[in-house]
Amino acid sequence: MRPEGKWRLIRFSITALAMFAVWMLFVWSLDLFSLAAGALGALGIASLTYDVFIARHQANLRFFLPRPVHLAIYLCLLFLLIYQASFRMLAAVVTGRASPRIVHFKTRLRSDFARMVLANSITLTPGTVTLDLNDDHLTVHWFFCSTTHSTAAGNEVKGRLEAYVRKVWL
Template sequence: MRTEQRWRVTRFFITSAVLYLTWLIFTASVEPFSLIAGAVGSIFVGSLTYDEFIASHEASLNSFMPKPLMLILYLFLLLYSLYASSFTLLGAVFHKRINPRIIHFRTRIKSDLGRMVLSNSITFTPGTITIDLNDDHLIVHWLFCNTSNSRAAGEQVKGRLEGLLRRVWQ
């Protein structure tokens, strides 16, 4: 079997497994009919949508499957960033030191999934909202902009999140 065909089959199985797991979580039923219906439905939908679930240009498991230890470290860093940004936002509101700006910057993360996680992590962090993610270009609304240089502002918004995410999905 060629590598391309192997990757197509792998994407199909991953998609079907995620769909079936989702089915099991939402139905919370272990009745035989429910299990069989979920399996058949997951396989059918997986066969139609595996190319949308995992894009063909993401042709390696490294770009889809995270490194577990790095992912756990990233989640702790994200949690810390959420709390730190919350306190920063609280202080800025009380002292009226808000300077909102729209900033444009690029990310060095190669994986589409990694870029999406970075984009959502920026939005989860209080004081920032990702407006657009297009390939490696992000547009973010940031409440605490203290520079007119897009690259410097981007580095402040991404912080350590980007560096660790690059290690999660190398």
């Protein structure tokens, strides 16, 4: 019972702090009123929804707390990959040459949050769109398909992204 309650408190406080941070980003002022309203709102909503945002079985802090240095490197890599894929897409629009396919592959990431980030990053790069994410199984529409073999396609599509997400979130 003891560790259960402690874990619940940790999840609750992380949810409340994250909500308060987003609220402060929105209002961008240090008035007493906005601070109080934000704190009250964050506590109220977190007490209702902490179980939805961080499920009970995600039992590791590194499942949802990023490592800051690696997060910054990851964002830079993401921008680089977006522009690289954009130029490839630009060439495809001009020449009209493409080979779209739907491929399936698995990811080795373990937490729901990291999988969500990986799926979002895959969608963000032009040329690949995530159609479905079911536990660790991703369905991706790939515009420059070279292979339909699951492992090889997975390496081509998620390759460097997954390696870096693993460093940030586990």
